[in-house]
Amino acid sequence: MHEIFLDELKKLNTQFMEMGVQVNDLIDQGTRSFVDHDKKMAQEMIEEDKVVAKEAIKIEKKALDLMALQQPVATDFRVVISILKATTDLERIGENANSIAVETVRVKGNPRISEVEKIISGMTHQVRTMLIQVLTAYVQDDENTARSMLNGHEDVYQDYRKARQMIIDGVEQDPNVAVASASYFVIIRLLERISDHIVNLASWVIYKSSGELFELISADKKKTQVKKRTKTTKAKATTKKNSKTKKE
Numbered sequence: 001m002h003e004i005f006l007d008e009l010k011k012l013n014t015q016f017m018e019m020g021v022q023v024n025d026l027i028d029q030g031t032r033s034f035v036d037h038d039k040k041m042a043q044e045m046i047e048e049d050k051v052v053a054k055e056a057i058k059i060e061k062k063a064l065d066l067m068a069l070q071q072p073v074a075t076d077f078r079v080v081i082s083i084l085k086a087t088t089d090l091e092r093i094g095e096n097a098n099s100i101a102v103e104t105v106r107v108k109g110n111p112r113i114s115e116v117e118k119i120i121s122g123m124t125h126q127v128r129t130m131l132i133q134v135l136t137a138y139v140q141d142d143e144n145t146a147r148s149m150l151n152g153h154e155d156v157y158q159d160y161r162k163a164r165q166m167i168i169d170g171v172e173q174d175p176n177v178a179v180a181s182a183s184y185f186v187i188i189r190l191l192e193r194i195s196d197h198i199v200n201l202a203s204w205v206i207y208k209s210s211g212e213l214f215e216l217i218s219a220d221k222k223k224t225q226v227k228k229r230t231k232t233t234k235a236k237a238t239t240k241k242n243s244k245t246k247k248e
Helices: 002-035 041-049 049-069 072-106 114-139 143-147 149-173 173-208 218-247
Strands: none
Touching: 002 049, 002 072, 002 114, 002 149, 002 173, 049 114, 049 149, 072 173, 114 149, 114 173, 143 149, 143 218, 149 173, 149 218
């Protein structure tokens, strides 16, 4: 009976990894369609936006069936639970990638800021590398690599902040880039969210390997990041207001 379970679990792991690779490709396609102004590629992604969701449902159903019918022991049960949870994060990443494609269609034909798009390409490369690393860590039960995802997440966040400032400066210098800038704000936020989900995936790698259940990014740290962003935005607004008052 246990051999049957292990065989089905192996198939489930394979499905999960294939979904991970598929989602990684979607990130590439979404941002590439935007940077390359490829509306056709974006449209194809949008039309197929339910593919990842359907794959997630298949994996979740198989995982639940395994738990219900095979009654796994504690260690095996942990593996199935980690797949269930990690699949949800993969699905969210896929949704974010498709949202980037939507922005490609929306902004097509409007003036752009090339420096911002270079950062977007860099953020895309970073999150795709992180996703491949965390999927490999999943297969190899590599806790160290999983924990290192925090470093990658911080790099993505720093790029997010840099891009945000570039967008604000770009609109001030040339109001014609306003439409593209609205999409830039959406895309860099989506890429940062993808990074968040990858960190969540890393948490499930650690749980699968050791049984340790915790958030790599604590709720307090997330609140701190939000406060920093809010504080920075308010400071900029105050500086701008004071500058305007002096001119008057």
